[in-house]
Amino acid sequence: MTAIGLTSSLRLHFKTENVIRNIDLKTNIGKLVSALQFERYKSSLYISEVGEYTKTDLLSVYQDTDIALKQLYTWPVSSTNQTKELQSHEKYRSHLLKHRNALLLSKSTFTGEIFFYSNDIEIFISSLYATIGEEETGFIWKLLIAFQELLMGRDYIDRELSYGIYFYSKGSFLNISNYLLFMESQDIANTCLEAARQYSDVIDETYKDSLHMLNTTQKEIDRMRSEVRSNKFSIPEGSAELVQTWISKMNVYRKVMENIQQALTVKIDTVLQKRADIVFNGLVTSVAVFIVVAIFSPFLIYSAYLLTSRIQQYSFKIAEKTQALNRNKKQSDALLYQLLPQPVAEKLKRNKFVNAEQFSDCTILFSDIVGFTSLSSRSSPYQVVEMLNTLFSCFDCRLSYYDVYKLETIGDGYMVVSGVPTRNGTRHASEIASLALDILHHTKQLKLPQFPGMNYKIRIGCHSGPVVAGVVGSKNPKYCLFGSTVRVAELMESSSETNKIQVSATLKRLLSNIGGFEISERINGSLTNTMKAILEEHSLSPKTYWLTGTDHSSNTTDTSSLSTVSIISEQ
Known part of the structure; x- marks a missing residue:
């Protein structure tokens, strides 16, 4: 039995050594990822032709990557990976x-x-995630997860840096995909860094200690980030000087992340060394006990082995429960974000009171189905639901292309706003106008499921003006808009005609200033005296207009929404 106990200690020792080798492999993968990130950064500088970056500089970077690649004594990517180029060293x-x-x-x-x-x-990085549960890492799994999240965060920070170089060297994002990738890089980097801080106190403490490095730089980074997010640059042809400024500021941020990764690596090495020392000391003790007290050693070693196994099992159970909780949290957050704007939802989650907010200018769109009551009377309840789902699914799909927020659907009514809850200057007018033309274009092509040969017919009304926004209710909170602007927008929709977009004089004036839209005054079928009285009651012009299309020959100050309409209308 003493021999069995000694064997158990040897097995534990070999198992720990195997864990150390596997984690050492993960560390080497992290070094390779860092080298590839730096090579990507230097390649983007070289190809952007900003600054004096030569082929010799690139060759030096290539050597560092090759060294990191050679240090991988085991190839981490599975041979079954669909990317053939990554199936072997x-x-x-x-x-x-x-x-x-x-x-x-x-x-x-x-x-x-x-x-x-x-x-x-x-x-x-995915290869790191795939192997996290394959070794006995119960004593260090939090640090490993933090390490992987930090690697992912650094990668997206470098992507953000590269897209910022593109923006300042070109003067703007030439297509919306690069703009969205820049936005995505910021969001994912922040999410990964926050997750890493939750899993490791070392990251959290090092980050806080490094804040003094970012004290003055962070404000400048935030300012330049806002400039890139707006996609409006005062120098259309780009600026090499601002590229260098962006690089220097972001390099300070990258240096902080590099320091954090180094601190975490030291922590992992320390924990592993302590673990190895503990196991080795246990092995020495087992040998001593085997020599001195051969009778009692088997029982003691076996008990220690069982205790260690239970601790490891408990750690894995905690990890599984943590993952399950994270999945449930993501699902509940996704559902909540469908009901309320994300900033409002975050405040409610923190049990903060959400005050009503005044918006001086926004644009509201109302739409409904022409003849919905008649269609419903000739359809079963299931067919009515299918009819609305088909139409609203089309609307929801088109919304993703614009800076708008869907407020609610009531029966066949559909309400959308731009400029709330996120202010966007005067872009709300062009965003809603472009959206209205887009959904009208696609709706005309939709067939009614229960009536073969018949297409959907809708009417749309839009108006711009001030509103007050707030959350109503506590058990089932709802984000609502209040004010005369809502009433007038609803009036524009109810008095509109089949497959037409009626806009108020206020919105027409904004669109005319922006340019790029075809608008005509409504003459036939004028508003009733009651409707005119409502408009005059709110000091609005009784004239209304038809929004008929876009004018590509017109020079505009903001063509992002117009170009989007042109692209998606062809889909």
């Missing part, structure tokens, strides 16, 4: 050399560089 080495040659021969693009390295980096 040799294939990836050849794949990387081929891409580098293409770059040096000027056969690559800025976005192509970002996508190439980002895809590879994601696969390497």
